Amino acid sequence: EVQLVESGGALVQPGGSQRLACAGSGFSFSGYSLNWVRQAPGKGLEWIAYISISGDSIYYADSVKGRFTISRDNAKNSLFLQMNNLRDDDTAIYYCARGSLELDSWGQGTLVTVSS
Amino acid sequence: SYVLTQPPSVSVAPGKTATITCGGNNIGSKSVHWYQQKPGQAPVLVISYNGDRPSGIPERFSGSNSGNTATLTLNRVEAGDEADYYCQVWDNSGDHPGVIFGGGTKLTVL
Numbered sequence: 133e134v135q136l137v138e139s140g141g142a143l144v145q146p147g148g149s150q151r152l153a154c155a156g157s158g159f160s161f162s163g164y165s166l167n168w169v170r171q172a173p174g175k176g177l178e179w180i181a182y183i184s185i186s187g188d189s190i191y192y193a194d195s196v197k198g199r200f201t202i203s204r205d206n207a208k209n210s211l212f213l214q215m216n217n218l219r220d221d222d223t224a225i226y227y228c229a230r231g232s233l234e235l236d237s238w239g240q241g242t243l244v245t246v247s248s
Numbered sequence: 249s250y251v252l253t254q255p256p257s258v259s260v261a262p263g264k265t266a267t268i269t270c271g272g273n274n275i276g277s278k279s280v281h282w283y284q285q286k287p288g289q290a291p292v293l294v295i296s297y298n299g300d301r302p303s304g305i306p307e308r309f310s311g312s313n314s315g316n317t318a319t320l321t322l323n324r325v326e327a328g329d330e331a332d333y334y335c336q337v338w339d340n341s342g343d344h345p346g347v348i349f350g351g352g353t354k355l356t357v358l
Contacts, residue, residue: 167347169291169347169349176332176334176349176350176351176352177283177285177291177334177336177349177352178349179346179347179348179349182345182346182347191344191345191346192344192346193344193346194249194344227290227291229291232338233279233281233297233338234279234281234293234296234297234336235281235283235291235293235336235347236293236296236302237293238290238291238292239290240289240290241290
């Protein structure tokens with residue numbers, strides 16, 4: 133069974149940093165591109181970052197470019213999102229999702245709350 | 249950047265057919281994917297590549313894509329289909345490739 137499990141969500145002060153992780157299992161982790169998608173409370177889905185199989189192609193949404201960094205460790209079946217200079221509007225559930233054109237498997241998400 | 253437009257809400261009686269649209273400039277030239285999200289749950293892929301059903305998705309779900317509109321159709325709607333539905337494409341245009349989601353449509357089963 134394909135599983136993606138996010139961790140690292142927390143209450144963070146504005147301007148602070150947080151690192152999210154996503155552990156994959158039940159599939160060949162190194163054979164899939166991965167994404168981070170977030171959902172603010174009561175709002176729709178917002179894609180924020182993509183990383184290719186080997187990590188040589190990385191793309192970001194404009195809303196996080198320059199503040200967030202996506203990375204992966206295929207040896208540890210793990211995906212990461214380093215979030216710096218967090219703002220109130222970064223408050224959201226953060227999901228990792230497998231795939232490139234279509235996102236065929238999702239984790240259950242981890243909540244990041246940015247508030248003083 | 250590329251924009252996908254969905255109606256905020258659609259209502260349908262049980263047993264009837266629900267149609268959810270996703271508008272975009274020449275969207276028929278792209279592959280459209282659809283997700284179902286129930287309250288408190290992660291999204292689930294229900295239609296990929298315009299009309300393919302992933303394993304485990306009922307045949308009542310179907311999709312089409314032509315011109316400037318992609319459509320998700322749910323036949324014989326059940327109470328359990330009540331959820332938010334999102335369309336999605338991969339946009340290669342411009343300087344910023346990436347995933348684009350529509351704003352979502354809340355399906356209410358009357």
